Amino acid sequence: MTxxxxxxxxxNMAGTDATEADAGxxxxxxxxTGNELPATASAAKVEGGVKEKAGKSASPPAEPLAxxxxxxxxxxxxxxxxxxxxxxxxIGIWHLATFGGGGIPGPGQTWDAAVALFSDPFYIDGPNxxxxxxxxxxxxxxxxxxxxIAALVGIPAGFLLGRFALLSQMLNPIxxxxxxxxxxAWLPIGLLVFQRADPAATWxxxxxxxxxxxxxxxxxxxxxxxxxxxxxxxxxxxxxxxxTRILFPAVLPYMLTxxxxxxxxxxxxxxxxxxxxxxxxxxxxVWDEWNNLKVEHIIIAIFVIGIVGLILExxxxxxxxxxxxxxx
Amino acid sequence: xxxxxxxxxxxxxxxxxxxxxxxxxxxxDLDIHEGESIALIGHSGCGxxxxxxxxxxxxRPSSGVMLCGGREIAGPxxxxxxxxxxxxxLPWLTCxxxxxxxxxxxxxxxxxxxxxxxxxxxxLELVGLAHAETKFPHEISGGMKQRxxxxxxxxxxxxxxxxxxxxxxxxxxxRANLQDELMKILAATKATMVMVTHDVDEAVLLSxxxxxxxxxxxxxxxxxxxxxxxxxxxxxxxxxxxxxGECRAAIMEFLYHKQLKRAA
Ligand SMILES: Nc1ncnc2c1ncn2[C@@H]1O[C@H](COP(=O)(O)OP(=O)(O)OP(=O)(O)O)[C@@H](O)[C@H]1O
Ligand SMILES: [Mg+2]
Numbered sequence: 001m002t003x004x005x006x007x008x009x010x011x012n013m014a015g016t017d018a019t020e021a022d023a024g025x026x027x028x029x030x031x032x033t034g035n036e037l038p039a040t041a042s043a044a045k046v047e048g049g050v051k052e053k054a055g056k057s058a059s060p061p062a063e064p065l066a067x068x069x070x071x072x073x074x075x076x077x078x079x080x081x082x083x084x085x086x087x088x089x090x091i092g093i094w095h096l097a098t099f100g101g102g103g104i105p106g107p108g109q110t111w112d113a114a115v116a117l118f119s120d121p122f123y124i125d126g127p128n129x130x131x132x133x134x135x136x137x138x139x140x141x142x143x144x145x146x147x148x149i150a151a152l153v154g155i156p157a158g159f160l161l162g163r164f165a166l167l168s169q170m171l172n173p174i175x176x177x178x179x180x181x182x183x184x185a186w187l188p189i190g191l192l193v194f195q196r197a198d199p200a201a202t203w204x205x206x207x208x209x210x211x212x213x214x215x216x217x218x219x220x221x222x223x224x225x226x227x228x229x230x231x232x233x234x235x236x237x238x239x240x241x242x243x244t245r246i247l248f249p250a251v252l253p254y255m256l257t258x259x260x261x262x263x264x265x266x267x268x269x270x271x272x273x274x275x276x277x278x279x280x281x282x283x284x285x286v287w288d289e290w291n292n293l294k295v296e297h298i299i300i301a302i303f304v305i306g307i308v309g310l311i312l313e314x315x316x317x318x319x320x321x322x323x324x325x326x327x328x
Numbered sequence: 329x330x331x332x333x334x335x336x337x338x339x340x341x342x343x344x345x346x347x348x349x350x351x352x353x354x355x356x357d358l359d360i361h362e363g364e365s366i367a368l369i370g371h372s373g374c375g376x377x378x379x380x381x382x383x384x385x386x387x388r389p390s391s392g393v394m395l396c397g398g399r400e401i402a403g404p405x406x407x408x409x410x411x412x413x414x415x416x417x418l419p420w421l422t423c424x425x426x427x428x429x430x431x432x433x434x435x436x437x438x439x440x441x442x443x444x445x446x447x448x449x450x451x452l453e454l455v456g457l458a459h460a461e462t463k464f465p466h467e468i469s470g471g472m473k474q475r476x477x478x479x480x481x482x483x484x485x486x487x488x489x490x491x492x493x494x495x496x497x498x499x500x501x502x503r504a505n506l507q508d509e510l511m512k513i514l515a516a517t518k519a520t521m522v523m524v525t526h527d528v529d530e531a532v533l534l535s536x537x538x539x540x541x542x543x544x545x546x547x548x549x550x551x552x553x554x555x556x557x558x559x560x561x562x563x564x565x566x567x568x569x570x571x572x573g574e575c576r577a578a579i580m581e582f583l584y585h586k587q588l589k590r591a592a
Contacts, residue, residue, distance in 0.1 A: 227416040230386055234404045235433045235484075245429060249420040 105296040113296040128288070130280055132301075136308060138280040142198070143266045146205025150262065154213030155255060159247070161214060162221020175211065183208035183269045187276060197277035204273045209262035216261070220254025221247065256320040263316060267309045282308075333488065333520050334360040334383060339392030341378055351546040352378045356392070358539065358549065365514060365521045367531035369579060370541030370550075371587060376524040377413055377492055379541070383522060384410045384490050396488070406434050409486035411494045413524070415477040417465040423476045424461040427451050427483050434484045451483035452476070454509060456502070470497045478506065482513060489514075491523040495530065504563065507534060515559065528583070532575045533563060540582045550587070553578055 091107050098106040105113070121133030161168040186207045190200030228250060232242045274283025282305060289297040341353040352375045360366055368376045381387045382394060385404040394401040396408070404410070409430075417426050428448045435444055452458050455475035460468055465476070474497050481489060495503045511534065514521055525531050531538045532555055542550040555575055557566065566572040 227412065227414060228418060230404075230410075230412070231416050231418065233386060234384060234406065234408070234410050235430055236405050237429075237433060241429075241433075245421070246418065249418070 103295060105299065110296045110299050113294075114300050117297065117300060127280070132282075132285065132304065135280055135282045135285040136304060139270050139274060139282040140308070142202050142274075142281065143205055143263070143270050146202040147209045147263060147266050149202075150206045150209035151213060151259065154210040154258070154262075155217050157210075158214045158217025158255070158258070159221055159251070161218040162251075168218060175214065179211045179215075183265075184272055184276070187273060191277075197279055201270065201273040201277045201279075201281070205266045205270060208269045209266045212261035212265070213255070213258040216254045216258030217251060220251035223254070224250040253320065253324050256316065256323065260313065260316045260320065263312050264309065267305070267312060271305060330361045330363060332359045333362045333364075333397060334358075334522075335393070335395040336360075336383070337393045337395075339382065339389045339394060341375070341382060341387070342390045352544060353382075353548065354546045355548045358552075360520060360522065363514075363518045363520055364537065365535045366523070367535035367538045368522065368524045368541065369526070369528070369531050369538055369583070370547065371543050371583065372526075374541045374544045375547040376541060380410075380490050380492050380522060380524055383488075384408055386410075406430070406484050407486055408488045408490060409481035409484045411474075411477050411481045411489075411491040413492035413496075415465075415470075415473040417473055417476055417480075419465050422462050422464055423452065423457060423468065424448055426465070426476055427480045430480045431483045447483055451479040454482065454513075455479045455506065471499065471502065474498065475502075475506070485517060485519075487519060489519050489521045489523075491521065493524050493526065496526070503530075508563070510534065511559070511561065528576050528579045531579060532557075532572060533561060533566065538575070538579060540579065543587050551578075551582055 095107050098104050117132055121131040123131045124134065161171060183204045187200055187204050190203035191197065194200050194203065224247060228246050229242075232246050237245070270281070271283035271286065274281035275287045278284050278287075282301060286298055286301045289295075289301065336356050336358040339353065339356040340351065342349050342351040344350075356379065368379060370376055378387070382389055383396075383401070385396075385401045385408065417423075418429070421429065428444065431444050431447045431451070435447060439447075449458065449461070452461055455478055457468075457472060457475055457479065460472060460476075465473055468476070474494060478491070478494050481491070495506060498506065507530065510521075513519070521534075523530075523534060525534075536555055538553040538555060539549055540551045540553070541547045553575060557569075557571060557575075
C-alpha cells in the first residue's frame with residue numbers, strides 16, 4: 001500500500017529524492033579514494049569535500065530574494081511543463097490523425113461542442129434527455145450508494161476474516177472464485193432480483209467494490225505488528241480498546257487502499273453497466289450520443305469520465321495521507 | 329528470607345523454524361524474591377529477551393513450570409509491566425496518549441480523569457519528557473522513545489518491572505540519571521525488577537543478583553553473582569569500591585573469557 005502511494009506521488013517528490021541520492025553519491029568516492037591515499041592527502045581531500053559541500057548548502061539562504069523566486073519558478077516549471085507538453089503532444093497527434101476528415105472529430109470541433117454542452121449542463125428535456133451534469137451526478141449517486149453499502153459490508157467482513165483464521169479458510173476459496181468475474185456478469189442477477197434497472201446497476205457497483213475492501217482490510221488485520229498486540233496483551237486491554245486503539249488505526253491505511261481500489265473499479269464499471277441498463281447516467285449518455293452519431297460528445301464524455309475518476313482518486317489519496325502515520 | 333514472587337523450574341524454550349526445531353533455552357531454574365532486582369546478562373542472541381518474554385507471559389515455555397505469586401503464568405498482565413527492547417510505542421498516539429493508555433487501564437476503576445492525567449504527566453516528567461507530551465513517536469529520537477516506554481511501564485506501578493535493555497539507546501548522562509531514578513522508585517515501591525542489559529556496570533549497580541546466561545543455542549544459566557552491595561548505592565562512591573570492582577571482574581571473566589570462545 002505504501003508502495004502504491006509512493007508510486008502515485010507527484011513527480012516533484014521523486015525529483016527531490018533523486019537529488020538527495022546524488023548528493024550522497026558524490027560524497028562516497030572521496031572516502032573511497034581517500035583510503036588508498038596517504039593519510040594527510042586523504043584528510044586534505046576530505047576537508048576539501050566538506051568545504052565544497054558546506055559552501056553549497058550555505059549558499060541558498062544567502063542568495064537574494066530574486067534568485068530564490070527564480071529557483072521556485074524553475075521548480076514549478078519543471079513540474080508543470082512535462083505534463084503540459086504531454087497534453088500538447090496528445091492534442092497534436094489527435095489533430096493530425098483527424099485532419100483528413102473521417103468519422104472522428106478533431107480537437108477544434110470537439111472544443112466547440114464542449115463549450116456548447118457546458119454552457120447548460122443542467123437542463124432537463126424529458127427523462128431521456130438531460131444535461132451532462134445530471135448524467136454525471138446520476139452515475140456518481142449510483143457509485144456512491146453501491147460503494148457505500150459495499151464498505152458497510154466489506155470492511156467488517158474484512159476484519160472478521162483477518163481475525164478468525166477458520167473463517168478466512170472457509171471464505172477465501174469463494175472470494176478467489178468470485179473476484180475475477182466481471183461485475184457485469186452479475187447485472188442480470190441484479191435485474192432479476194430487483195426487477196428494475198437502477199438498483200441493478202447499483203448492485204453491480206456493490207459487487208465490484210466489495211472484493212478489494214474485504215481483501216485489503218483482512219490483509220491489514222493479519223499484518224498488525226505483533227509488538228503492538230503484545231502491548232495490548234501486557235496491558236490486558238479490553239476487546240473494545242484493542243479495536244479502537246490498536247487494530248483500527250493499524251488497519252486504517254490498508255482499508256483506505258481497499259477503498260481507493262474499489263472506487264477506481266466502481267467508476268470503471270458504472271459506465272459499462274449504464275450502457276446496458278439505460279436511464280440517466282454518463283454511461284447511458286455515451287451510448288445515446290453514439291446512437292445520435294454525435295461523436296464529439298463521446299470524446300467529451302471520455303474526458304469527463306477521466307477527470308471525475310481522477311478527482312475521486314485524488315480525494316481518497318488526500319484522505320489516506322491525512323490518516324497515514326509515520327512508522328517507527 | 330523474603331517470599332518468592334517468581335519461580336522458574338526447569339524451563340526450556342524451543343521454536344519451530346523452517347530449518348527445524350531451534351532450542352533457545354534449556355534447564356532454566358531461577359527463583360526471584362519479592363523486592364529483588366535481577367540483571368540478566370549474556371551475549372547477543374543468547375536468549376535474554378526470550379526469558380523475559382516467558383516471565384512476562386507473552387510466550388509459554390515449551391517445557392517446565394513458571395509460577396508468579398504461586399500461580400502458573402498463563403498470560404501477561406498489568407502487574408508485570410514490560411519495557412520492550414524496541415520500545416513498541418503506538419505510532420498513532422502521542423507520547424502522552426501512549427502512557428495514558430496504560431494509566432487508564434490500571435487506575436481508571438478507582439480514579440477520575442484529572443488524576444489519570446496527572447499520573448501520566450508525572451510519569452513523563454520523571455523521564456524528562458514533559459516537554460514532548462504532544463509529540464508523536466516518529467517525531468522524537470530513539471532514546472526519547474525508549475524513555476516513553478519506560479514511563480509507560482513505571483506509570484502502571486507494577487509489582488514486577490520487566491525491562492529489556494531499557495537504557496540501551498541513551499547517552500551516558502541520561503542513562504545515569506534514569507538509573508538513579510529507577511533505584512529510588514524501586515526502593516520506594518519495593519517492586520521487583522528483572523532487567524536485561526549488556527552493560528556490566530549497570531548490572532552491578534542496579535541489581536542484587538546478576539544472572540549470566542551461556543551462549544546459545546540451548547542457553548542456560550551459567551553463573552549467578554550475588555552483588556551484596558548496601559543500598560542506597562552511590563555511583564560515585566562505588567567507582568572506587570573494591571567489591572564493586574570484583575563484581576565487575578567476575579562478570580567480565582564470565583562474558584569475555586568463559587563464554588567468548590564458544591561464541592567465536
Ligand atoms: N520467535 C522465534 N522464532 C525462532 N527463533 C527465535 C524466536 N525468538 C527468538 N529466537 C531465537 O532465539 C535466540 C534468542 O533470542 P533472543 O531475542 O532472546 O536473544 P537476546 O539474548 O535477547 O539477544 P539481544 O541481546 O541481541 O537482544 C536467538 O537465536 C533467536 O534467533
Ligand atoms: Mg533481546
